[in-house]
Structures are given as structure tokens and as C-alpha cells.
Amino acid sequence: MAPVLILMGSQSDWPVMQKAAEMLESLNVKWQAKVVSAHRTPDLLKSTMEQAEQDGVPVVIAGAGGAAHLPGMLAAYTAIPVFGVPVPSKQLKGLDSLLSIVQMPKGVAVGTLAIGDAGAANAGLLAAQVIGSFDSDVRKRVHEFRTAQKEKVMANSDLELP
Ligand code: RP5
Numbered sequence: 479m480a481p482v483l484i485l486m487g488s489q490s491d492w493p494v495m496q497k498a499a500e501m502l503e504s505l506n507v508k509w510q511a512k513v514v515s516a517h518r519t520p521d522l523l524k525s526t527m528e529q530a531e532q533d534g535v536p537v538v539i540a541g542a543g544g545a546a547h548l549p550g551m552l553a554a555y556t557a558i559p560v561f562g563v564p565v566p567s568k569q570l571k572g573l574d575s576l577l578s579i580v581q582m583p584k585g586v587a588v589g590t591l592a593i594g595d596a597g598a599a600n601a602g603l604l605a606a607q608v609i610g611s612f613d614s615d616v617r618k619r620v621h622e623f624r625t626a627q628k629e630k631v632m633a634n635s636d637l638e639l640p
Pocket of ligand 1: 486487488490515541543544
């Protein structure tokens with residue numbers, strides 16, 4: 479199994495969650511993505527986490543919107559670190575998702591990212607950093623990513639009127 483498991487509550491979350499996959503691709507970290515809903519497929523949620531534990535998956539990214547209990551429920555079934563991405567919802571624009579994911583009661587942890595694309599991309603980055611803690615090639619690529627990002631800022635740091 480790929481080292482990073484990307485789970486989401488609905489196929490409709492994929493346009494946001496694919497930003498995590500894109501970040502992982504750019505760092506040459508393998509990933510697998512799957513739809514697993516906390517309320518529509520609770521049995522699949524449990525069996526997916528049991529399988530991930532058995533397979534030795536080191537990190538899970540979970541995106542959900544609205545009453546976004548997926549990351550917390552996944553975390554309840556595993557000791558694998560879970561990074562939660564609040565997906566923007568139609569009515570409340572993801573503030574509901576953010577508050578649902580971030581307010582985990584003490585004792586079961588979910589690392590919560592920002593709402594939407596930036597949060598999903600950073601979840602991918604954080605997952606790569608977790609892999610980088612035991613894979614020096616991945617750690618090197620994270621450093622290279624940071625250097626390239628810095629150089630891009632430095633190359634365009636002088637502003638002028640159009
Ligand atoms: C959540 O409900 C999903 O994570 C998704 O963000 C939201 C809406 O799902 P769909 O109705 O689009 O399937 O469970």
C-alpha cells in the first residue's frame with residue numbers, strides 16, 4: 479500500500495483533496511485516495527483503518543465537509559497520525575467543517591489544516607514531512623521544495639506600478 483492514504487467523505491471532495499495528491503506527486507511520495515463516508519459507509523471506515531494499521535501506513539489525510547466527523551472517526555480507530563482538511567461546504571463555506579474537525583475533545587488527536595485548497599496542499603506537505611522523518615530522500619525533496627519556493631519569492635520581490 480502507498481505510504482499516504484488520502485480519504486474523503488464524498489467524491490465531491492476530490493477537487494479540493496486532489497491538491498494534497500498533487501503536492502505528494504511533486505515530492506515523489508506515493509499516495510492512494512479513497513471515498514469513505516463516516517455516516518454513509520461506517521463499516522467501510524472501520525475496515526479501512528484496520529487494513530491501514532495492518533499494512534503499516536504511516537500517515538492518513540482525511541477531508542470532509544459540513545458535519546465533518548470523518549477525520550475524528552478515523553483517528554478513533556487508529557494510532558496512525560490523521561491530518562484533517564476542512565472541505566468548503568455550500569451553506570457555510572467550510573467554517574462548519576473547520577470547527578467540526580478542529581474541536582476534537584482531549585484524548586483523540588486530529589491535526590487540522592486550513593479550509594480548502596491551501597489546507598489540502600499543506601496536508602500533503604505535512605504528510606511528506608512525516609515520511610521524511612524516516613526517509614532521507616523525501617526529506618531532501620521537502621528541503622528542495624522550500625528552496626525553490628524561497629527563490630521564487632526572491633526573484634519577484636521588487637514591486638512597481640504597472
Ligand atoms: C460530507 O458531506 C462530505 O465530506 C462532503 O463534503 C459533504 C457533501 O457530500 P455530498 O452530498 O456532495 O456527497 O460527508
